[in-house]
Amino acid sequence: ILENNYSRPWSDLSAEEVAQLDDREQGRYQEFVQLVDSNQDGQLSPAEVEAGDALVILRQAGVPVIDDTADGSKGSGLMHHKFLVIDQKTVITTSANFTTSDVHGDFAQAESRGNPNNLLRINSPELAGLFRQEFELMWGDGVGGKPDSLFGVKKPFRGATTLQIGNNIVTLQFSPSSRKIPWQQSSNGLIDQTLAQATQSARLALFVFSEQNLANTLQQLHRAGGQIQVLIDSQFAYRPYSEGLDLLGVAVADEQCRYEAGNAPWQPSIDSVGTPRLPPGDVLHHKFGLVDDQVVITGSHNWSAAANQTNDETLLVIKNPVVAAHFRREFDRLYTDADLGISSKIQTRIQEQATKCQ
Numbered sequence: 001i002l003e004n005n006y007s008r009p010w011s012d013l014s015a016e017e018v019a020q021l022d023d024r025e026q027g028r029y030q031e032f033v034q035l036v037d038s039n040q041d042g043q044l045s046p047a048e049v050e051a052g053d054a055l056v057i058l059r060q061a062g063v064p065v066i067d068d069t070a071d072g073s074k075g076s077g078l079m080h081h082k083f084l085v086i087d088q089k090t091v092i093t094t095s096a097n098f099t100t101s102d103v104h105g106d107f108a109q110a111e112s113r114g115n116p117n118n119l120l121r122i123n124s125p126e127l128a129g130l131f132r133q134e135f136e137l138m139w140g141d142g143v144g145g146k147p148d149s150l151f152g153v154k155k156p157f158r159g160a161t162t163l164q165i166g167n168n169i170v171t172l173q174f175s176p177s178s179r180k181i182p183w184q185q186s187s188n189g190l191i192d193q194t195l196a197q198a199t200q201s202a203r204l205a206l207f208v209f210s211e212q213n214l215a216n217t218l219q220q221l222h223r224a225g226g227q228i229q230v231l232i233d234s235q236f237a238y239r240p241y242s243e244g245l246d247l248l249g250v251a252v253a254d255e256q257c258r259y260e261a262g263n264a265p266w267q268p269s270i271d272s273v274g275t276p277r278l279p280p281g282d283v284l285h286h287k288f289g290l291v292d293d294q295v296v297i298t299g300s301h302n303w304s305a306a307a308n309q310t311n312d313e314t315l316l317v318i319k320n321p322v323v324a325a326h327f328r329r330e331f332d333r334l335y336t337d338a339d340l341g342i343s344s345k346i347q348t349r350i351q352e353q354a355t356k357c358q
Contacts, residue, residue: 072147077310109281
């Protein structure tokens with residue numbers, strides 16, 4: 001099952017279609033060409049396509065493929081899952097897309113090393129059964145059948161399920177949740193409940209952080225003397241809707257001088273919020289939180305309203321200090337030389353808005 005924006009092989013595009021791609025998609029297409037063009041002659045031969053285009057390889061092997069238009073729509077929010085169920089007993093679930101760029105880096109950026117992500121392999125028939133159920137809801141009757149696939153909020157709501165798997169207590173929830181469902185029962189609500197249990201520390205490594213309620217809950221830990229450290233990808237850390245700004249005690253307006261609804265800059269603020277230093281072309285693609293160095297929150301689910309209410313997502317909460325130690329090591333690696341606090345660029349922007357937005 002694929003997201004519909006990426007369910008067509010790049011090699012199927014005509015020269016005219018390639019010429020009409022926007023800059024971002026052009027970049028992705030050129031990455032594809034670099035990957036598949038094994039003799040680097042600038043042309044993709046049928047043999048190169050058959051050997052190098054993943055979707056063509058699936059098609060040639062007769063592997064059935066659908067996307068999130070199989071429900072008869074033009075597509076859900078995002079089919080954002082990144083999971084595999086193997087032999088109905090093993091689950092691989094990750095924040096990483098199955099792409100060269102996300103795992104290994106970009107051809108266009110020699111220094112690129114791939115995006116920081118995490119991947120879990122969990123051996124549990126019971127957990128695999130829950131993932132299989134999610135898959136089958138989206139799969140329906142498969143290729144060319146009735147439009148009975150269920151994506152987004154068309155899927156039946158299933159609340160959080162907790163399992164004992166070896167020494168781990170694992171809680172699983174799939175997104176999205178309809179707005180009719182109480183927020184506390186949603187995936188973001190599960191994140192909130194987990195953060196609220198923190199007594200000592202919370203460390204976050206997030207692609208995007210735009211859920212106000214979660215920032216408000218973290219503030220309670222801050223007021224109680226807890227340690228909070230947050231890394232956000234540089235593309236999203238200082239946008240007007242970023243909760244990182246709240247933690248830093250500042251607010252940034254959009255181009256129309258509008259501030260995020262419910263905005264609540266912290267007083268006192270913290271300066272342990274920032275962006276990791278990554279090679280050119282790489283982004284912080286993690287979506288994890290670490291609570292008291294004992295509990296890990298992770299999955300494909302970004303800490304945003306879109307992930308919560310629109311996208312097909314996976315959220316896991318894992319209680320195990322050994323697993324937590326691995327995530328702490330990854331966090332420390334990224335945090336060691338991170339750029340923290342309010343940058344001079346953001347300070348200048350705030351000062352300019354003070355005049356412009358009077």
